[in-house]
Amino acid sequence: MTWWLACTRLLRRSCACACSGESMHEFTMLERIYALNPQLPASVVLPPGDDMAMVSCNQSGEILVAADSAIEGRHTPMGCDPYLIGRKAVLRNLSDVAAMGNARPIAIVACATLPASIDSARAWRLFEGLRETAALWNAPLVGGDTAMLSSNVLHAPIMVSVTILAVKQVLSHAVITRAGACIGDxxxxxxxxxxxxxxxxxxxxxxxxxxxxxxxxxxxxxxxxxxxxxxxxxxxxxxxxxxxxxxxxxxxxxxxxxxxxxxxxxxxxxxxxxxxxxxxxxxxxxxxxxxxxxxxxxxxxxxxxxxxxxxxxxxxxxxxxxxxxxxxxxxxxxxxxxxxx
Amino acid sequence: MTWWLACTRLLRRSCACACSGESMHEFTMLERIYALNPQLPASVVLPPGDDMAMVSCNQSGEILVAADSAIEGRHTPMGCDPYLIGRKAVLRNLSDVAAMGNARPIAIVACATLPASIDSARAWRLFEGLRETAALWNAPLVGGDTAMLSSNVLHAPIMVSVTILAVKQVLSHAVITRAGACIGDxxxxxxxxxxxxxxxxxxxxxxxxxxxxxxxxxxxxxxxxxxxxxxxxxxxxxxxxxxxxxxxxxxxxxxxxxxxxxxxxxxxxxxxxxxxxxxxxxxxxxxxxxxxxxxxxxxxxxxxxxxxxxxxxxxxxxxxxxxxxxxxxxxxxxxxxxxxx
Structure with missing residues (x-):
């Protein structure tokens, strides 16, 4: 998953992302964001631009971090079991951990934004999709935040953003980035x-x-x-x-x-x-x-x-x-x- | 900020969060969530229920993590400069770091969910609000994700979820939780x-x-x-x-x-x-x-x-x-x- 801006995939049955006026263009935004990377402090070992970022903890270790969302009607069908939304949000983040090669997940946190009309049962299903998937992959759900949308937001989907933390699987080895390909590989x-x-x-x-x-x-x-x-x-x-x-x-x-x-x-x-x-x-x-x-x-x-x-x-x-x-x-x-x- | 479910504050001028059917009730949800804490692995040093969670990195160190959102029309006035939304999202998370006493931030990641009609200028202002505030507080923005809402979501606000990572300020000392109050304090x-x-x-x-x-x-x-x-x-x-x-x-x-x-x-x-x-x-x-x-x-x-x-x-x-x-x-x-x- 692209790191800044990894925007949502449209399900084909849903309509296009109709930007009005000056439209957002991924590459323009990404170039502007990446251009700021040199300003980041030395503690940022891997800046934006890979599947995960890596930050020095000043404790003889580094932490890897990535974030990705799942949105009902975009990443899952509208009206589906919220368990699927929670599960997919976690799985997408786990895929970013895999992409670093020498990394294993240690925890996730999740921010859910819910339609005003949601009931406890559906909210709980979302939570369980997050929690059970995270536990299965040894990335326990350790916290998060839930926000309710105002009832004047019409056709509001269930949205969840997951942040995943990881550490190196083999401490003495490097992680694998996108930048290492060599001629002849x-x-x-x-x-x-x-x-x-x-x-x-x-x-x-x-x-x-x-x-x-x-x-x-x-x-x-x-x-x-x-x-x-x-x-x-x-x-x-x-x-x-x-x-x-x-x-x-x-x-x-x-x-x-x-x-x-x-x-x-x-x-x-x-x-x-x-x-x-x-x-x-x-x-x-x-x-x-x-x-x-x-x-x-x-x-x-x-x-x-x-x-x-x-x-x-x-x-x-x-x-x-x-x-x-x-x-x-x-x-x-x-x-x-x-x-x- | 309450950890699970730290739901959004309604601005007084906005309408109530009108739950239909079986309404979500914070304490019921929180009690169910906290009841699952004993199932978390020993690597989770501080489980859900405090301002931040703490997880062992298996690298002679621990990482603190918290997540919180800011939503236009809830946490900021609707139609405001998106810079304010980004800034507030970071500040709220920094306040959770402060609440742990012996903690200092090391990085943030952010997931933004944007109305279909947003233009590049407003999206960039949100990004700059996140980036500049994070940099000012030595918690550099190291990555994230942006999702566009479908254009059929009406009155869609700008939403951003921030996850903050922190480490102990004094390695040999404990962090301060909510659980340590003693009679006579x-x-x-x-x-x-x-x-x-x-x-x-x-x-x-x-x-x-x-x-x-x-x-x-x-x-x-x-x-x-x-x-x-x-x-x-x-x-x-x-x-x-x-x-x-x-x-x-x-x-x-x-x-x-x-x-x-x-x-x-x-x-x-x-x-x-x-x-x-x-x-x-x-x-x-x-x-x-x-x-x-x-x-x-x-x-x-x-x-x-x-x-x-x-x-x-x-x-x-x-x-x-x-x-x-x-x-x-x-x-x-x-x-x-x-x-x-």
């Missing part, structure tokens, strides 16, 4: 890509996936310093590989035919869908084809360049580094149209 | 109480206060182990003293005439208003009348009991432990009416 993904949510119902794998924390730890153990860069695939494979390419100041050459797509999805759709919550990474040398029970597929190579994802589709080739879900854009409701543009 | 407050927000405009001190971090550190240094329990006054002095009384299994005898009230506010109003963001604490022995430039006033004594705040008002006396802002209640729009009931 292979480019890999875990699992299958695409089709995580059903266009008609809003349901699908995106509501109950397995954050790849175990696979990430196994990759770190198996590859050690040969594992160079990693991200979780949340915004669309094209866009997320683009984050690695830009952060690492290189190009990625990807063979679309090699991308392991989910059943019933075309490769072109798959790379723009997002919400896969798989890992994409670059590594040098031998990489196993399966790790911790999850398939690992080589889809390309890191080459010299400056931020492009050159996607080979038969005889054609195109830059896929912006393909996927564009946050805060007025034209972000049709990933397929973007994929074809 | 004096009960004290810093600054003045009441009148933090203007009923007509929604403006006032609550939009730009000084979190009492410096005063808290000075109190810890001056009183050391004589400082027994502390909370920030956010929900109303009566209610917040009630948190200390219940957590410490004692009663507090308060003399209403001693409460240092703000100009133009009656003592009875003042103890129910909230949003003062001053400190209330109990301590034994000599306590200075001013600390770090802030007045300190003794208002009462800790006595044997089980959670009451016995407020002496001339010849009369009443339990003020529930007086203040009740979160998630359908009748929470008129603190003055509650104060008189």
């Amino acid at each position: 292979g480019v890999y993904v875990t699992g299958t890509i695409g089709g995580a949510w059903d266009a008609a119902t809003g349901l699908g794998r995106h509501l109950d996936f397995t954050p790849r924390i175990e696979a990430a730890h196994a990759l770190c153990a198996a590859l050690n310093t040969r594992l160079h860069a990693m991200i979780d695939v949340s915004d669309g494979l094209g866009r997320d590989l683009g984050h690695i390419a830009r952060a690492s100041h290189c190009d990625l050459e990807i063979d679309l035919a090699r991308v392991p797509v989910s059943v019933g999805v075309s490769p072109l759709e798959a790379i723009a869908h997002g919400e896969d919550y798989e890992l994409a990474f670059t590594a040098i040398g031998e990489v196993p084809t399966s790790i911790a029970g999850v398939a690992v597929t080589r889809i390309g190579t890191v080459v010299a360049g400056n931020g492009r994802v050159m996607m080979r589709d038969g005889p054609a080739s195109f830059d896929a580094s912006r393909m996927g879900y564009e946050h805060a854009s007025p034209t972000n409701d049709d990933p397929q149209a973007r994929a074809k543009s | 004096g009960v004290y407050v810093t600054g003045t109480i009441g009148g933090a927000w203007d009923a007509a405009t929604g403006l006032g001190r609550h939009l730009d206060f000084t979190p009492r971090i410096e005063a808290a550190h000075a109190l810890c240094a001056a009183l050391n182990t004589r400082l027994h329990a502390m909370i920030d006054v956010s929900d109303g002095l009566g209610r917040d003293l009630g948190h200390i009384a219940r957590a410490s299994h004692c009663d507090l005898e308060i003399d209403l005439a001693r409460v240092p009230v703000s100009v133009g506010v009656s003592p009875l109003e003042a103890i129910a208003h909230g949003e003062d963001y001053e400190l209330a604490f109990t301590a034994i022995g000599e306590v200075p009348t001013s600390i770090a430039g802030v007045a300190v006033t003794r208002i009462g004594t800790v006595v044997a009991g089980n959670g009451r705040v016995m407020m002496r008002d001339g010849p009369a006396s009443f339990d003020a432990s529930r007086m203040g802002y009740e979160h998630a209640s359908p009748t929470n729009d008129d603190p003055q009416a509650r104060a008189k009931s």
